[in-house]
Amino acid sequence: MAKGSKKKKGSSATRNPAAELTDDLIVEILSRLPAKSVHRCRRVCRRWRRLISDPHHRKKLPQTLAGFFHLSVNESRFPVEARHFVNVSGIGGRLPHVCPSFSFLPRFERISMVDSCGGLLLCQCFESSDAFRYVVFNPCTEEWIVLLESGFHPKDRGFCARLGFDPDVSSQFHVFEFVPCDDVTGVKIYSSETREWNYRESEWCTDTGISDICRSAFCNGMLHLVSYQRSIVSVDVEGRTWRTTKVPKMEGVEEVRDWLPGSICQSEGKLYYLSQYNTVPISLSIWLLEDYSKDEWTLKHSVTNELLYEKINSKYKSSEFCYVVIVHLDCNLIYYITRDYTLMAYDMDHKESRVIQALGLHFEPQAEEWQLRAFIRNRRAP
Incomplete structure (x- = not known):
């Protein structure tokens, strides 16, 4: 090498200005x-x-986009069913737009939302009444991919499919299909990296059943679901690790909804459990699983129906459960829907509730998702 061609240590050619x-x-x-x-x-x-x-x-x-989808039903209009998106991000001109009709997807006879995770949505897109394909897409970027058929038939007994995606860890997503959901014998797992389905036999206890309407939580490379046996069951993306964790129970109270023991969510790699109890007045409790190895839960917050309903005049204040949409743990907010179909937010820090908007009659919640984020790479269907 010529004498004058050597790069000096610390020169602009070797430094990374951003690191400074x-x-x-x-x-x-x-x-x-x-x-x-x-x-x-x-x-x-x-x-x-x-x-x-x-x-x-x-x-x-x-701000990233925060909100959820829901259906409205009106016999006097066409179409009778319409999908809507409720934005709770606040006012901001730089927020991405969401088209709730999903008109950017290929033409299908019917689209049914199944789950959401990490900013992606999982839908069943029906080509006919007897055939459907799973489609995973980002409603903000309108990028989508159609999955290979899993072999599940709409007329088969039991159904529960869930999406696993953590954009902070990997650009790949996984779809879990449990067969059957009321007595799980195994799971089919789709990997966006291999674009294949793999089947694994269940290693949970015999007769383990999971609800097809309960939300799941994906964290630390595992999908977590609430089972009918009042426990949280988990499986990893390879279908090799299976866990069962007992849910917490508050002393001296009984859970009313034996068929639906509670729901779960995650924040910063930690698992949270939500349960509503038949106290007077009815209360909602939020628990944190600090350590996976010990299966010990810590009570983080508890709130009564009286506080959740305090901003509206409702006959249901102390006698009925409300539908918890999601707990936005980054902001310490609980988003929920009252029996009067009003979307509310409860601030756990200030112990105050506020009305977001009235959803009206004929309301049906769908897969909800907070902080909808963009695909990272390779997410357009081939």
Whole structure:
């Protein structure tokens, strides 16, 4: 090599200018970008991913979309059923638009939402009354992929499919199909990396049943579901690790809904369990599983129906359960729907409730999702 061609140590040719920026300066720069660009910046390096994921910094960065889908039914209009999206992100001109009709998808006879996870939606798209295909898509970027047929027939007994996706860990997603759901004997798992389904026999206790209407939680590479046996059952993406964890129970009270012991959600890699109890007045409790190895739950919050209904004049205040849509743990908010079909939010920090909007009659909740985020890569159908 010629004598004058050597690069000097510390020269502009070898330095990484971005590495010399302080955390505060990086956050300030990112705050001036649209939400979609900020999400893509997660891939720059681990440091940037940590800064963007930090709850303190999220308040400074462009808002990601938060909301949920629901159906309305009206016999006097065509079509009779219509899908809607409720945005609870607040006012912001840089938020991505969501088309609740999913008109960007290929033409199907009927689309039924099944689950949501990490900003992606899982739907059954029916080609006829006897045949459907699973479709996974991002409603913000309108990118989608049609999965290979799993072999499940709509007339088969029992059905429960769930989506597993964590964009902070991997760009790949998995779909879990349990057969049958009322007495699980095994699971079919689809991998977006291999684009294949694999079957694994269940290693849970015999007669383990899971509800097809309860939400699941995907964290630490495992899908978690609430079983009819008042426990949380889990399986990993390879179908090799199977776990069962008893749900917590508050002393001196009984759970009314024996068929639906509760629901679960996750935040920052930790599992939370929600349960409603037949106390006077009725109460909702939120528990945290601190340590997987010990199966010990910690009570984090409890709220009564009187507080949840305090902002509306309702005859159901102390006598009826409300439908919990989701617990937004990043903001310490509980989003729920009252028996009067009013969408509410309860602030756990300030112990206050507020009305979001009246959903009206003929309401039917569908797969809900918070912080809908973009695909990372390779998500367009071939």
